[in-house]
Amino acid sequence: MEMLDLPAHELRDAVAGRRVSAREVAERSLVRIERLDPRLKAFLTLRKDAALRDADALDASIARGEPPGPLAGVPMALKDNLCTRGVRTTCASRILGNFVPTYDATVVEKLRAAGALLVGKTNMDEFAMGSSTENSAFGPTLNPWDVTRVPGGSSGGTTAAVAAGLATAGLGSDTGGSIRQPASLCGVVGLKPTYGRVSRFGLVAFASSLDQIGPITRNVRDAALCLQAIAGPDPRDSTSASVETPDFLRDLEAGAKGLRLGIPKEYFGAGIDPEVASAVEAAIDVLRRAGATTQEVSLPHTDYGIAAYYVVAPAEASSNLARYDGVRYGLRAADTRGLLSMYEETRRQGFGREVSRRIMLGTFALSSGYYDAYYQKALKVRRRIKDDFDAAFGSVDALVCPTSPVPAFKLGEKADDPLQMYLADVFTVCLNMAGLPGISVPCGLAGGKLPIGLQILGRAFDESTVLRVARAYERETDWHSRRPEVAEA
């Protein structure tokens, strides 16, 4: 078996036990990237020499007998909205095209401390706004299962890289589904932790009450391992929760027996692809046979999720993105007359279409005369959405449903119709509105070739149960071990 296709935890043990050197792992990862990435375009920036230097330092420290970290020697890809000291961090935007952070995000510091080999920064929808990775100023990433299709988004670069084995694992961010939906479309595991579980310090802000960083991996154990490495309170992020970080591996193999699973009926309604529905129903059967009990539950405000989300998220984005003014960092338009014209021209040139659209939408929703009718209204619906989950979790331990209503769609298929693109998030946004954890795991292949994802949703700070259900399903099936064949460009 190709070394890079090993699960992260096995690769780590091989490096820790000096059966293989970190140097060799890093070299293999970089060679595979060099060979396949011209086709997939998952990476925006590579840390070639730096990753090799890190690998040599790791090998030397293991040789000295120092204890290797939990991700020692694991090649990882980072979404390009995570700040990396000395390495360009663009958010796939022209406005940050030349931005080189002077500090590391907390998650990046933690991955380094865990011994991960950070091989590069990955493509995304600009500022994480999108569901296909087509809204990148640097061009789209392609789905490794079918290069005429999108990998999903906005963390499409990391998911494509992990699916194609360019990296063993990676990090994305999830504001309305941006980890889970691309994981579903690329046939990998994507975990969105509870809001506050992982520090957002150094994550370029999109919508601050919704954003959360999480792992993208090829199996559930690796997702637990990565979450363990990045979780925990952080004095530099006041919204990181002061709760204890449990051992996410402890109950991982506890199985489905005795768990009560809810099936939200609103997640199987109109618009869902029949193959997706039948794959998810089959997956629920697998969990039943493994000992879980199931019951139908209702999340009655699901149908209002997209409408509320596309007020709240753009409103927060319009405020967060006010910082891009051409003064302190990023692009500044040349040849403008006066300060106001410098702001307006910088932002016109620097932001792509979708980002500008959301700034407009959010500014409108927050503006005098419309604030109550749009923003406040959406926040009240957000309350109802959270109440729906609270009620459901009164009688079940986790919810199971599809991640995306459809498998990967064609490049360009929804690119000219923003509303159609927004509707791709129909099964993912409500979880962010409520701040809860969720995971997507592979559960089928539509037409024998396009991945389908099973989504498992949990209570606040109960990632352990989410991971346990996901692992209980994974043990009984082998969808997670299917890999795409990617031809060289």
Add this chain to the structure above:
Amino acid sequence: MKVDPALVDHVARLARLGLTPDDRLRYVSELTRILAYVEKLNTLDVAGAEPLVHPFEGRNVFRPDAVQASPPPEDGLANAPDRIEKFFKVPKVIE
């Protein structure tokens, strides 16, 4: 909600976002269509609902009032598009 060019201009000015004539036309139709969808929220009675601004509410976070190291000024200026000595340089603000 009918979005007209004057409203687009007003919002763009609030957002400090420059517009081309094409952008203005595009926003009239796109924002009208998106807001028409968003207005499904009006079919819902949420009169008694408390707005949920943030997933974890009513929590304040303090740190000890102790001096901590801050990043050096050079770090802050490292990405500046234009600067003079230790300052960001911008176009003239007052004519």
